[in-house]
Amino acid sequence: MTGDTTERVAPATLLGWYEQMGVIRGVEKAAHDLFMRGLVKGTTHLAAGHEAVAVGASAGLLPDDYVFATYRGHHHAIARGASPEACLAELMQKSTGTCKAKGGSMHLTQADHGMLGSYAIVCAHLPMAAGAAWSAKLRGTSQVAVAFFGDGATNIGVFHEALNLAAVWKLPVLFVCENNRYMEYTPIDAVTSVPNPAADRAAANGMPGVLVDGNDVVAVHGATAEAVDRARSGDGPTVIEALTYRHYGHSRTDPGKYRPEAEVAEWMARDPLIVGRQKLLELGATEAEVESVEARVAETVAAASQAAQDAPPADPAEAFTDLWADGGWAWRT
Amino acid sequence: MADLTTYRDAVSDGLARELRRDPTVVCIGEDIGAAGGVFKTTVGLFEEFGAVRVCDTPISEQAIMGAAMGAAMTGMRPVAEIMFSDFLACCWDYLANEIPKARYMTGGQVKVPLVVRTANGGGLGFGAQHSQSVENWALTVPGLKIAAPSTPSDVVGLMASSIRSDDPVVFFEHKGLLASKGEAAPEGHVVPLGEARVAREGSDVTVVALAATVPLALAAADELAGQGISLEVIDLRCLIPLDMATVFSSLEKTSRLIVVEENPYQGGWGATVASIVADEGFEMLDAPVRRVAGENLPLPFADALEQQVIPTVTKLVEAVRRLASY
Numbered sequence: 001m002t003g004d005t006t007e008r009v010a011p012a013t014l015l016g017w018y019e020q021m022g023v024i025r026g027v028e029k030a031a032h033d034l035f036m037r038g039l040v041k042g043t044t045h046l047a048a049g050h051e052a053v054a055v056g057a058s059a060g061l062l063p064d065d066y067v068f069a070t071y072r073g074h075h076h077a078i079a080r081g082a083s084p085e086a087c088l089a090e091l092m093q094k095s096t097g098t099c100k101a102k103g104g105s106m107h108l109t110q111a112d113h114g115m116l117g118s119y120a121i122v123c124a125h126l127p128m129a130a131g132a133a134w135s136a137k138l139r140g141t142s143q144v145a146v147a148f149f150g151d152g153a154t155n156i157g158v159f160h161e162a163l164n165l166a167a168v169w170k171l172p173v174l175f176v177c178e179n180n181r182y183m184e185y186t187p188i189d190a191v192t193s194v195p196n197p198a199a200d201r202a203a204a205n206g207m208p209g210v211l212v213d214g215n216d217v218v219a220v221h222g223a224t225a226e227a228v229d230r231a232r233s234g235d236g237p238t239v240i241e242a243l244t245y246r247h248y249g250h251s252r253t254d255p256g257k258y259r260p261e262a263e264v265a266e267w268m269a270r271d272p273l274i275v276g277r278q279k280l281l282e283l284g285a286t287e288a289e290v291e292s293v294e295a296r297v298a299e300t301v302a303a304a305s306q307a308a309q310d311a312p313p314a315d316p317a318e319a320f321t322d323l324w325a326d327g328g329w330a331w332r333t
Numbered sequence: 334m335a336d337l338t339t340y341r342d343a344v345s346d347g348l349a350r351e352l353r354r355d356p357t358v359v360c361i362g363e364d365i366g367a368a369g370g371v372f373k374t375t376v377g378l379f380e381e382f383g384a385v386r387v388c389d390t391p392i393s394e395q396a397i398m399g400a401a402m403g404a405a406m407t408g409m410r411p412v413a414e415i416m417f418s419d420f421l422a423c424c425w426d427y428l429a430n431e432i433p434k435a436r437y438m439t440g441g442q443v444k445v446p447l448v449v450r451t452a453n454g455g456g457l458g459f460g461a462q463h464s465q466s467v468e469n470w471a472l473t474v475p476g477l478k479i480a481a482p483s484t485p486s487d488v489v490g491l492m493a494s495s496i497r498s499d500d501p502v503v504f505f506e507h508k509g510l511l512a513s514k515g516e517a518a519p520e521g522h523v524v525p526l527g528e529a530r531v532a533r534e535g536s537d538v539t540v541v542a543l544a545a546t547v548p549l550a551l552a553a554a555d556e557l558a559g560q561g562i563s564l565e566v567i568d569l570r571c572l573i574p575l576d577m578a579t580v581f582s583s584l585e586k587t588s589r590l591i592v593v594e595e596n597p598y599q600g601g602w603g604a605t606v607a608s609i610v611a612d613e614g615f616e617m618l619d620a621p622v623r624r625v626a627g628e629n630l631p632l633p634f635a636d637a638l639e640q641q642v643i644p645t646v647t648k649l650v651e652a653v654r655r656l657a658s659y
Contacts, residue, residue, distance in 0.1 A: 066403075066407060068403075097440075098439075098440070099438060099439050099440035099442070100440035100441070101440075102437060102438055102439075102440050103438045103439055103440060107438045107439065109438075109439040109440075109442050109443070110442075111439065111442035111443050112442075116403075116406055116407075116443060117435060117438075117439055117442075117443065119431065121426050121430050121431065124399065124426055124427070124430065124431050125399070125431075126399065127395060127396040127397075127398070127399025127400045127402075127403065128399045128400070128402050128403035128406070128431070129403060130396065130399070130400050130403060131399060131400030131401060131402055131403025131404040131405075131406075131407075131411075132403040132404065132406065132407045133403075134400055134403070134404050135403065135404040135407040135408055135409045136407070138359060138385065138386075138404070138409060139408060139409070145403070157395065158395040158396065158399065161391075161393035161395050161396035162395075162396050162399065162400075164391060164393065164396070165390065165391065165393060165396040165400060168391065321441065322436055322437050322440060322441035323436065323437050323475065323476055324436075324499075324500050325436070325444045325446070325498075325499030325500050326499075327441065329475075330574065331475070331573050331574055331575060332527075332574055332575045332576070332577050332609075333527040333528065333574045333575070333576045333577075333578060
């Protein structure tokens with residue numbers, strides 16, 4: 001690991017991050033349970049296990065920075081301020097969903113918080129983040145853009161196109177890889193020419209590549225803050241590769257049986273919530289404080305799940321809105 | 334008499350007018366800067382607006398389209414050039430999945446006001462991978478507006494509307510027309526998207542054309558006028574929005590329709606026009622709808638072969654004569 005894991009954070013700050021991670025975990029569990037009850041249709045790609053990446057990185061950003069995520073993106077939407085209720089409502093095809101039920105699990109978006117979408121074609125959003133960073137540079141703001149992506153994205157051509165362009169133009173953009181060791185069902189190391197699929201490719205594109213413990217929210221925050229500083233001071237892009245693990249399979253239909261039991265056990269013991277909790281106690285937070293946060297998280301998630309279930313279903317007329325900027329879909333004159 | 338200009342110069346004029354008017358307009362593409370574009374359609378822009386707003390890229394079509402999209406979502410109005418329309422296939426994900434769907438699938442949270450300019454079509458002997466007419470590719474995707482001008486003043490007028498549009502527009506510049514001349518666009522010239530033009534009035538047969546098939550249809554009209562057949566030529570200008578109202582009002586006069594399109598017959602845009610007329614205008618017709626389209630072949634290199642595959646004046650004249658005597 002080359003990321004800074006020694007950053008000191010105040011217990012109150014870490015308590016806030018721990019609460020956010022807890023809410024994300026709770027929403028993912030709720031999504032899973034609602035799916036099993038037939039209330040969520042289609043598919044989901046749950047991010048349980050990846051919480052520290054979203055929360056740690058978001059904590060290093062300002063409200064007007066830009067985030068682009070993937071179809072495994074619930075955690076990024078929530079970390080950037082999407083309400084758990086609106087996220088679950090979107091999954092349940094409710095009119096109150098983040099995307100008015102036109103997007104679904106794979107496309108959660110909260111544009112008014114700079115979370116400009118979740119994209120389900122692998123790696124397509126990396127140049128979009130570069131473009132948002134280019135735009136910030138052109139407009140003379142100090143905004144940065146972040147693209148979160150999985151390890152599988154690093155073997156796609158546009159990964160290299162995006163990194164090269166970002167480096168040549170010295171764009172204020174972070175490419176944050178959530179390396180959970182599997183591209184869908186296949187171990188990433190079985191199909192990749194280098195040990196660290198994202199970080200090892202950074203140098204070839206003229207930028208630093210940082211490996212970080214993706215289950216340690218403080219470490220992720222430290223690496224992000226450093227890269228954001230570089231970006232804001234005009235020194236260009238950074239690749240951050242956060243090592244993490246997903247708790248569920250790739251998607252709803254995948255039980256993840258291809259992963260060795262010992263490996264799963266090892267990573268479950270390093271659950272970002274366990275790591276965060278230990279760190280909190282080390283920093284001097286009391287057991288009572290932590291438990292009080294955990295109770296609040298449970299209430300928040302239960303209330304969000306209930307409110308989402310009670311929300312009205314999507315209005316069929318909504319199918320014919322939002323194609324064009326005028327709100328309509330007319331294609332003839 | 335108004336000043337004449339070329340279609341090629343009209344492209345850079347149209348871009349320059351919008352770059353002057355709106356500081357959020359930026360151009361991005363391969364060789365568009367100091368080189369002035371491989372088709373010389375961006376000549377002078379680099380000198381007037383500088384490298385920041387007329388931005389050369391690596392050969393990275395996906396990065397060009399993705400970066401343009403990200404910039405469009407965050408307050409800019411990028412104009413991205415994909416050098417040859419054949420290369421749209423290299424970044425098709427952005428035209429098929431990303432740009433047209435972003436607004437819809439986010440429930441209207443984002444908008445993507447960008448223009449993709451691309452050199453389209455045959456007639457210059459560039460062979461199979463640099464000559465296709467692919468306007469029908471874009472027509473398969475809900476969420477893209479499609480402009481394809483046939484004259485220099487329409488290049489300027491449609492460029493203005495395309496860049497000012499809050500929706501993504503694919504702007505096809507026909508390679509075979511680049512050297513053609515026409516009246517220069519007056520100051521402030523704007524042609525709304527989705528407004529077809531009657532390029533020549535006539536009474537016997539309606540010919541619906543687009544881009545390079547417009548002058549082709551006008552040449553056929555000249556030839557047929559000598560034989561007592563009067564063609565009304567409609568320049569669609571845009572495929573989306575599609576101005577069927579102008580087509581129907583012409584059919585009220587002529588009751589006969591030919592569509593002339595350079596893209597292949599299979600899946601060509603003329604099929605959409607024909608099916609709408611079949612659905613909604615059947616009673617207006619005195620004869621079957623005919624299509625003169627590209628053959629279902631790749632474009633061959635040799636002139637003599639290429640002429641076999643794309644529409645020509647001779648093919649259109651022959652089709653009109655058969656239809657007029659139906």
